[in-house]
Amino acid sequence: MTRPHRVHVIGTGLMGTSVALALRRRGVEVFLEDANPHHLRLAVGLGAGTPVDEGVRQPDQAPDLVIVGVPPAALGAVIAEALERYPGAVVTDLGSVKAAVLADVSARAPQWLDRYVGGHPMAGSEQSGPLAARADLFDGRAWAVTPHPRSRPEAVEIVEELARLCGALVVRMSSTEHDEAVALVSHVPQVASSVVAGLLTTASEGQLALAGQGLRDVTRIAAGDPSLWSQILSANAGPVARLLHEAAESLHRVAVALEKGETSEYAGREVRRFLERGVTGVRRLPGKHGKRPETFVSVTVLLPDRPGELARLFSDVSSAGINIEDVRIDHSPGAPAGLVQLAVHPDAVSPLLEALARHGWDVHR
Amino acid sequence: MTRPHRVHVIGTGLMGTSVALALRRRGVEVFLEDANPHHLRLAVGLGAGTPVDEGVRQPDQAPDLVIVGVPPAALGAVIAEALERYPGAVVTDLGSVKAAVLADVSARAPQWLDRYVGGHPMAGSEQSGPLAARADLFDGRAWAVTPHPRSRPEAVEIVEELARLCGALVVRMSSTEHDEAVALVSHVPQVASSVVAGLLTTASEGQLALAGQGLRDVTRIAAGDPSLWSQILSANAGPVARLLHEAAESLHRVAVALEKGETSEYAGREVRRFLERGVTGVRRLPGKHGKRPETFVSVTVLLPDRPGELARLFSDVSSAGINIEDVRIDHSPGAPAGLVQLAVHPDAVSPLLEALARHGWDVHR
Structure with a gap:
């Protein structure tokens, strides 16, 4: 296990800043760099690391891992530059596409390609920028690591260790498969x-x-x-x-x-087969926890629209020793009350219903 | 306002049973009928109404409104039969498509068409059957009512009053517009x-x-x-x-x-214009409560995976007098803790953050 000790993050948007925060949480030393001084200042303010220019650039302060989190179109050039700037460092990136970047880096820096290993954490947000960053963005998420035939084994190891330090699960595949x-x-x-x-x-x-x-x-x-x-x-x-x-x-x-449906029974069956294929496909998706979604059962409770009712509900449920896996509140506009959906393991349904009845909650199944 | 007093629901699946429950909540007398005796028994057991066969069919027990909640393919025939069976009643349906049904009823029962007015409550579930029914299924939802040139005004009125009794918001349009x-x-x-x-x-x-x-x-x-x-x-x-x-x-x-993208800058711009059109479209959608989704702000709290933590969190929040609009729990597989997203009005963000900090909760924005 090759653990990174001094990491340099280039690009302090949502992804780069989140990686930096996740590494800081694990005690890794992080330096930050961004062409956008506003982003850099925000990321530093969030505690994501030290601006790279502030440190005196001594040879013994060189990073062992450089993480490039810039927009897709700029990736190849910035990775190649980092490989040249830090001859002792492994370089990885956070880009959503891997084959084109590998080809670009191969063309720009063929002599240093053995120190580049692509990566792609499968997490994000519709939001962007350092303010949307979270240290736990990658907890439990997949992180694709994409070695190539010329990657050094120890370079692959340090990138996989980066993913694990950030709380993610490594999924190794080639850039094309990715x-x-x-x-x-x-x-x-x-x-x-x-x-x-x-x-x-x-x-x-x-x-x-x-x-x-x-x-x-x-x-x-x-x-x-x-x-x-x-x-x-x-x-x-x-x-x-x-x-x-x-x-x-x-x-x-x-x-x-x-x-054609009105005149052809075959055409009607074709629509149905198409819809059945969709059901088959969606059932293949792993749910939260990596389990199938149908392993939880949802119980709906009517919640009077008074302050403190939600706290009372959770207190009643937790005093019965029941573990809630998921919660959703559905306020109906104009209705005097809201609905709370509690998702629990199938084994917990009966005890939950009993506890709710005992405390006088109005339950809908 | 023509309020229905005695209603006959034909078809006790998810939709028919939910309408029956909603009407019972408002004190309306409801009779139920279903070709599937199992569904009928369940709906009666849920308190949705009385089986139509049990009442002695006196002329003074005739319904003033018949609601047809059968599968789309059977709608036209069942509506036409209901118009014939109950000459004093207005007949409506709960079907998802309106023009074809109107044409079918026009062909089968042209002499009674003035007593038919189509309806479509915009609520449902991936689940089906009476057990998935809820009295509040329609609270705050749109309910399309689709009059036609021959509908009697009082027939339109009673169907619109049905929608309002069920807690829905009437949206009147023609069957083709629908x-x-x-x-x-x-x-x-x-x-x-x-x-x-x-x-x-x-x-x-x-x-x-x-x-x-x-x-x-x-x-x-x-x-x-x-x-x-x-x-x-x-x-x-x-x-x-x-x-x-x-x-x-x-x-x-x-x-x-x-x-074409690699060789044509125009093609690249076309992809971007396409994506921008999607952003414009999704922003037009009204949110829950009829407000834009961005009126709530989400605050994420790290929840230690110990029993009672959720109850403690809601108790801390509610003791600060803060109203939670929506909750989501995101358990990360393999992670020791979960994340709870609390959605609140923008005005409540500062008090919420203060209350969470005061009680030692670990907050992520």
Whole structure:
């Protein structure tokens, strides 16, 4: 296990600052650098590290690990420069796409390529900038580490140790495998969300009045930064374009089947098969805790709209020794009360219902 | 205001039983009927009403309103039969599509069409059946009421009063306007979610390991019942197919722009314009409470994984007089602690942060 001792983070946006905060939490010495002095000042103020220019640059202060957290389009150049500047350091990055960056670094700095190992923590936010950073952003998240045939084994080790220090779970794969995977689980969903959201631009107010939670969920990520996302999609153009053509063909086929539906029983069955395939796909997704989502059961409690009721509810539940896995509050506008959904393990449902009944709570299943 | 006094609900699934429960809450007399005796027994057991066969059918026990909550494919026939059986009653339905049903009823029962007014409460669940029913399912939700040129004004009035008795907000529109609207805000998002979920059927475990919250949100509704959804989509084939072709064209255009991206600056700008359109669309969505989502601020608290911590947190918050608008718990797999996100009004952020600090909670912004 090669633990990094002195780390240099280039780029103090959401990702870079979060990594710096996570490392500081583990006692690692962190230096920060950013072309944007405002971002750098904020990150330093948050306790993410020391500006690299303030330290006297002695040879014994050279970093053993450099983490590049700059926008996708700038990655290759900044990584190559870091490899040259710090001949004793391993260099990694936090970019969402890996094959194009590896090709770029190979072209710019072939002689130092053995010290570069790509990385991609699977965490983020619709927000950006150092103020959105969190030391726990990576806790329990996957962190893809993408070695290449020329990476030194000890360089791979230090990058994997970085991921673990930040609380993440290492998923090792090649840069090509990574890009195919994120096209499927991240980039194409992003574009699909934007397509649905884009259709709303011409909707009337009356049409929007009928919008429900399903539409909100489907379009939430469409609020992401267009500048960042256009760079990400462009950097992974091949795999994303292939899947987008496939998704577009599916939509056309469903549309044609619907148009033919009245005269063809086969077409009706085709729509249903398409929907069943979606159910199969969504059931494959690991839930929170890495378990299947259906392992929790949701119990809904009516919450009178008085101060202190939520505290009383949790006190009643916890005094019965029941572990709540998830909570959601659904206030209905205009209604005198709210609904609280408590998710628990199936074994805990009966004790929970008993405890709620004992304390007079109004339960809906 | 024409208030219904004696209501007959045909179909005791999720929607029919929820309407019955909501009406009982307001003291309306409800009779229930279902071809599925198991569903009927459950609905009666939940207190949703009296089985219609148990009452002696005296003329003075005839309903003034019949609510049809059967699957889309059966709607027209059941509505026409109800219009014939109860000559003094207004008949409405709870179906997700309105123009095809109106055409079907017009063909089957043209002489009684003046007593039919379509309705569609914009609430539901991925679950189905009477056990998923809730008296408050419609509280604060939109309820589309779709009169036609031959509807009697008093028939429209009683259906709108039904929606209000159930706690919903009436949105009046024609059946054609309704179907165009739900194609946009419900049916096409459903298909888009299924397309993305369907791509996951062939994903490897390693690829799925990189899945995050964004993918989960986009694909949540894809878990809906394929049998119900294929009926809904088929009943609204025209408007849905048109928008699906449009969405498919968008996906193709983005794919082609990505493929051309390396050699054409224009293509890169096209991807960005597409993403910006998505941001514009998602910002048009009204939030919960009919307010924009950004009116609440989220504060994240680190929760030690010990029993009673959640109760202690809510007690500390409520003793400071702070109103929590929404709560989310995010357990990180493998991490010793969980994160609780508390959403509050912007004015409450400072007092909340002070109260949390005073009680020693570890807060992340």
